[in-house]
């Protein structure tokens with residue numbers, strides 16, 4: 001901790017010093033650090049977004065849909081939940097989900113299409129689906145589609161040509177650090193969240209969070225994560241009691257930023273501190289509680305509501321082992337901490353902490369080198385260049401892609417491959433995450449059964465988050481992939497593939513890349529989703 005203070009890490013991040021992560025990361029860092037001043041630089045957006053909201057309100061357009069993936073949707077989702085305003089987030093290529101979103105209040109809907117790169121296929125396909133639906137309904141898409149992208153991206157060009165309203169974001173901010181740019185602010189502000197207050201809370205907290213001070217909570221959290229990781233503690237169990245989904249936002253920030261070069265921190269998001277993996281925890285996990293709940297019965301956790309300047313981390317760490325390079329892993333594993341602050345401040349706190357941790361771990365926290373490999377494999381399958389896998393056998397309407405002669409045996413074989421000291425299981429479910437939301441409870445069942453960290457992700461959403469870690473991070477995961485036949489497929493205008501073939505290729509492409517990386521994968525394809533999920537749940541219990 002003292003070294004981070006002496007090296008002025010926090011203030012140098014604030015001053016956007018690109019050399020902090022070493023020479024290999026310098027060129028990327030040089031174009032990725034503008035997030036540190038967004039509390040000020042994004043200010044002009046507040047009035048612009050408010051003006052557009054009033055204009056739309058005046059026309060009776062009050063249902064906001066956000067089409068976007070990863071960093072382009074996770075922040076607005078949290079901001080709107082926290083503000084208790086409605087935002088429909090469409091971050092899927094699952095055809096039933098796309099169709100359900102489009103069928104919902106189309107005549108009163110404005111669609112924000114958000115993509116930093118402007119080339120994400122899910123987002124492009126969702127835009128095409130809405131353009132088609134608006135046109136069919138006799139509604140001019142120019143009246144209803146708002147685009148957020150980086151200047152000069154392919155989406156910027158298409159949208160400008162089409163005559164859409166375009167918000168151009170700061171290109172010197174990466175996707176997962178873009179919460180306080182147009183990516184977080186435009187959809188949230190249109191949905192009715194107080195984005196001025198969000199920026200204000202980040203602005204107020206900035207001096208404390210960029211201070212070279214042992215009591216700086218962002219620095220303390222970052223050093224704790226980094227030091228623990230270099231001592232083999234490579235999981236962070238996040239008890240998200242906030243109920244606003246910030247756990248999923250932190251998950252992307254931590255997983256994509258740190259999970260590369262065979263290293264990193266696996267975030268394990270659980271609903272509260274009673275959940276398996278939080279209690280009991282494993283010796284390779286740190287614990288964090290997010291939210292305003294009483295956590296007094298946790299042995300070492302402290303509670304502190306209110307301003308981040310007095311944040312709990314400082315209080316908690318103050319009573320506990322010094323965080324420096326001599327700290328032994330046993331002192332750090334199972335270590336609990338509590339993060340609680342207004343949302344804008346909390347986001348900035350985590351961003352700084354992850355940048356600090358990345359420096360300690362020795363990786364570039366601003367790139368995501370392994371996400372592209374799965375996208376490429378999916379593209380090859382769609383283009384007919386890759387070979388479409390065939391199931392090894394079928395049982396009870398479930399196509400099994402993996403070893404074993406029965407479904408039960410295939411599952412047991414997969415679970416047996418989890419390393420008992422350092423392994424984890426990732427459950428990846430490419431289904432309608434609203435219709436089958438309850439299936440996520442299987443995480444707890446498996447965590448209790450296996451006594452190892454278990455993560456749960458909806459595909460393709462997780463591909464833009466933990467997907468980087470699964471392929472590039474510490475190689476100790478095993479993967480259970482569940483896909484399903486949709487109720488109805490959906491065509492995509494101007495494309496020679498459908499939403500159904502796209503999501504299939506995404507799952508098969510990711511499985512192929514995971515296998516290429518030597519990771520065990522079992523894919524179960526449910527030809528009857530309801531019945532298949534019931535059967536899988538029975539077998540996993």
Ligand SMILES: O=P(O)(O)OC[C@H]1O[C@H](O)[C@H](O)[C@@H](O)[C@@H]1O
Pocket residue numbers: 069070071072114115116117118119120123175176256368371463464465
């Ligand atoms: O905003 P976009 O360019 O569409 O990117 C959406 C997401 O795509 C990729 O998966 C990246 O790994 C993510 O960091 C990013 O947030």
